[in-house]
Amino acid sequence: LEKLKHLPVPLPPAANGKAASVLLEQVVSFAFTEGPNQISRENGKRRVVVTANVRGRDIASVVSEAQAKVASQVQLPAGYYVAWGGQFENLAAAQSRMMVVVPACFFLIFLLLYSALGSPRDALLVFSAVPLALTGGIVALWLRDMPFSVSAAVGFIALSGVAVLNGVVMANDVKRRLEHGESPDVALREGAVHTMRAVLTTGAVAALGFLPMALASGAGAEVQ
Numbered sequence: 001l002e003k004l005k006h007l008p009v010p011l012p013p014a015a016n017g018k019a020a021s022v023l024l025e026q027v028v029s030f031a032f033t034e035g036p037n038q039i040s041r042e043n044g045k046r047r048v049v050v051t052a053n054v055r056g057r058d059i060a061s062v063v064s065e066a067q068a069k070v071a072s073q074v075q076l077p078a079g080y081y082v083a084w085g086g087q088f089e090n091l092a093a094a095q096s097r098m099m100v101v102v103p104a105c106f107f108l109i110f111l112l113l114y115s116a117l118g119s120p121r122d123a124l125l126v127f128s129a130v131p132l133a134l135t136g137g138i139v140a141l142w143l144r145d146m147p148f149s150v151s152a153a154v155g156f157i158a159l160s161g162v163a164v165l166n167g168v169v170m171a172n173d174v175k176r177r178l179e180h181g182e183s184p185d186v187a188l189r190e191g192a193v194h195t196m197r198a199v200l201t202t203g204a205v206a207a208l209g210f211l212p213m214a215l216a217s218g219a220g221a222e223v224q
Helices: 059-073 088-116 121-128 127-141 150-179 185-214
Strands: 008-009 019-025 040-043 045-047
Touching: 019 059, 059 088, 088 121, 088 150, 121 150, 127 150, 150 185
Parallel strands: none
Antiparallel strands: 008 019, 040 045
């Protein structure tokens, strides 16, 4: 501390051009006090990070509730602002990407159906199974009290693929029967019976494959 007191502080040059200086202790006072052990900055502004780990609830609902309480109960001084980051920021970015990826996937599925079946009517008929499959997925999320997340969105895309695959298998069998002269009623009934085992097997493979991830509850389960 004594060395700090005796640091020279240069003064502006005098009229005769000579430079002078004074000791630091002549212009400031010294005292010991507690202060922050680190000052973080981002984009030239001071930053204070408050972290929390969420257990037993989804991040989106927790942050939404916290944002509402901060907005109603916390009065920020001038120049202060709050930014929500971490996993919530990644979730928001992923959700914004999903808003583009999911419709694009459905559009590509329809194009592939059209190229496979050669008819927009048949492609639309098979694609109509997708909303029904998604309805079952939404009911399953509701029964388990699970939020719609990025993982759920990826699961819905996979579910749509399984539903479309089942529809293509049945549509091709019915179309083949119609080409062989069977009536539409017979072709639909016999085609459904004939392809039922293939459809159930295809669905069971996907369902059983995802079952361990669906029932997981340990660390990293949300990533699965």
